Amino acid sequence: MVQRIVIVGGGAAGWMTAAAMTASRRGRGSVELVESEEIGIIGVGEATFPSIRAFNERVGIDEAEFLRATHGTYKLGIEFRDWHSVGDRYFHTFGNFGSLLGPYMLWGQYRRMADASLGEFGEQCLPTAMAMQGRFVVPDEDGGAPYKYAYHFDATLYAAFLRDFSMRRGARRIEGRIVEVIRAENGDVKRLRLADGREVEGDLFIDCSGFASLLLGRAMKEPFVDFSRWLPVDGAWACPCERVGEALTPYTRATALEGGWAWRIPLQSRTGHGHVFSSRHIDPDVAREQLMAQLDGKPLTEPRLLRFTTGHRERFWVRNVVALGLSSGFLEPLESTSIFLIQTNLAHLMTLLEAKAPLDETAIADFNARGAREFRRIRDFIILHYCLTARRDSALWRDMATMDLPDTLAYKIDLWRHHGVLHQQQDEGFDETSWLAIHAGMRHWPQRTDPVLNELPLDHARDILQRRREAIARAVAPLPPHHAYLARLMNLAQGAQRPAR
Template sequence: MMNPHLFNQVVIVGGGTAGWMAAAALSHMLEGSPTKVALVESEEIGTVGVGEATIPPIIAFNEMLGIDENEFVRATNATFKLGIEFVDWAELGQSYIHPFGDFGRDFDAIPFYQYWFERAQTGKRDDLFSYSMMVEAARKKKFMRPLKDRPQSALADINYAFQFDATLYAKFLRSFAEDKGVERIEGKIIEFKQSPETGNVVSLRTDKEQTISGDFFIDCSGFRGLLIEQALQAGYEDWSEWLPCDRALAVPTKKSEYPVPYTRATAREAGWQWRIPLQHRTGNGYVYCSKFIDDDKACEALLANLDGEPLADPKKLHFLTGHRKVFWKGNVLSLGLAAGFMEPLESTSIHLVQTSLARLITHFPDRRLNQADIDAFNARTLREYERVRDFLVLHYTATERSDTPFWRHCQTIDRSPDLERRIAQFEASGRVFEETGDVFGTASWIAVMHGQGVVPEGTNPLLAKVDPRRIDSVVGKIGATISAAVEQMPTHEEFITEHCASRSV
């Protein structure tokens, strides 16, 4: 028997990456259902998307939709991403790569990195990052997809994400969603109507005199939060005490070399600069704190540190790090910038949209709008935002830099109790534990803490029983295996040229 409470129509407010990701996911999941999906957007309202770097779970999103990866890469001028290089974060002149994937391979039920720390404490201190296949491949500009049919091969463990043009990704998903039956409505929303009994949104009116009714609304209207804030007044939680950067400048440049398979984040005087290499150009930007540098000087610093010729004037963005106090209220769920903003230091913007969509599917409502589901969604989403926040705060506070007022301020930032606990565990015995709901796993925490100079005082006491010669032997074999595997990979350029070169390049 069909559920009599099913939605007649879900309305997505705003396009861009978040809006069209929602449209693509819901049109796929609701295909064959009586529930219709409509998206309202205006060509007059620009989107923030200036180029996006992602993390590996986006592969699962594309696979869920049945998207051919080579087609997606070609359509979005994408490149592959094995990690993020952090330059000048621990101190000036120092860099490391936060890789996607583990360090080495665990043996005897003890993580590989613990063996490395044990050897380091006895003076055998080589480069931990050389035991990451993703780092070694990134350094040598190599790439290939994992050999899933050879699970015992080191080449089965390749983890990657993408660097792509966000505007082209939205266009790609729009085509997908419209093919699935999503109705796109052109128009600028000028009015919303709410139920006098429940306060829920019941309809929208556009500047073209269209009235769009809906049972459930997904707010992808950007920072202004047209429905979640202006209509339902969800409130906003300001996190600038932890993450003080509040502005960004973005500018594309001509590519100066063949794109490398990683993103770069370089610490600057009052923030950091990103570099995202695509097939046809390079995305660049400076995320900074306006209390420590003005817009003109930030613009000068960005333009002075570009690798190629600018293709446009820098685009200015203002933001307040934080999130809506509730992400889902009544019959409105917020996504993307309408839900909150976490600076793109670890490429989590699209991921937070993706995981919210996954939670929405898990808790998908009908017209009864079960409050228990809404509360569960909000609690799980908040916890994820907190985990991302703490990981970003780690980058700013685990540093020896004190050469500018901004970096001296970062030394005064209070860490959350959860972040303090994680760092204390690592400092005591080199241990990191992945926890339910973590966006970033153990290897990510190890990479940033070790890369930024957090040094453990000890290791797992169980290592005392292991013969040091055996540790040296196993670690050496793992290193040799990784080196041999990377040598077998084609270059990033060769792989893209053979499989997924953009037709517009």
């Protein structure tokens, strides 16, 4: 049994791990986290996936307290600007488009109609309509939630919040810089030596040391699987700016640019901006200038440059070392999956640690296989945003439109293009509705109409679509603006009821 767990590195990955471990292992061994104030964390504004709510609820975090502490806002999804062509936009939100099969298949009937009077396809999805109008309320989950939501927050503040939360529940923080990783004869990590000479021993070491990958990458020398053949972005400029105006958009924005794309993440106290770019396609200094042109208001700091390679370690668990977060791999933040990947691998690890079965080679091999599959599935989903572009106005977009696709993605695109099938594989990070949102947003529809759609008379199909659109519009109209809902929540005492609609 694992008695002593040592987490290497703080940040969101480290303290999320500590929070989860202390919540589930009370009285069953120790949880220690080693971090150094000398080593900074990435700490940009973070956009997330709805699974973050499940994590917070599982470890016992109150939503209002969390949002206050992290300057957080709500997120219904992402607005994509200029991805298909300059001037276009579409949304990928956490809702649905009705039935995906049979004659009542809404996307199929919408495509069959090709009727401008039916409005945008996104108007058939409740959270998309909410996002378009900047409105937000938490759904009535007791009655069956019609949509999911996530958050935007300050990643540095989130790590600090989780640190205090975890330490109150028994986690021990050790301040110190690791200068040596001492391994046993069998290859396990035995202990860590700090700069002041102290040593930290453990049974299981969880590497949350970020891009440095101090244990898995440096000490264990685990090879890296490079995805830059398909995802060439290798740098990002990040710069927060002053919040301008009262409105807070309940969504992230991703704007396609000449050599990459720019993010916009609204927080209560500021707005996070960044430019993810490919240095093969644009000079970093030009990318910096383009970022500064995107800012809503006055910059609060000098832009900071981050360098990375997309991909992951071949294995995530080697001997008694498990890597979570950036130490295991990195996918560009286009769909806000960094924390999601931490969560899914952490959840799998927790399941194995809590099971009575021994941690044998089969269990570890399954952990590694699942982790690699998930990276590949999300990689394919991100590539989809690029490869369907109609843009040919710069080298990046010409290259992305004509590149050779991974076989797994090429197969899924072929099934959709020729048969209208939204194929799902094992360990998908995104469901059929998400894939549909991107296909529709990029105007990539099947080449033929499913004959089953003709079983519904045109007038009947049009009536269904129009009624759904009108019902969604009526539901959205009385909802409060996002900033107003959030302000009321922040003014309530902890533990009080949510603000009224």
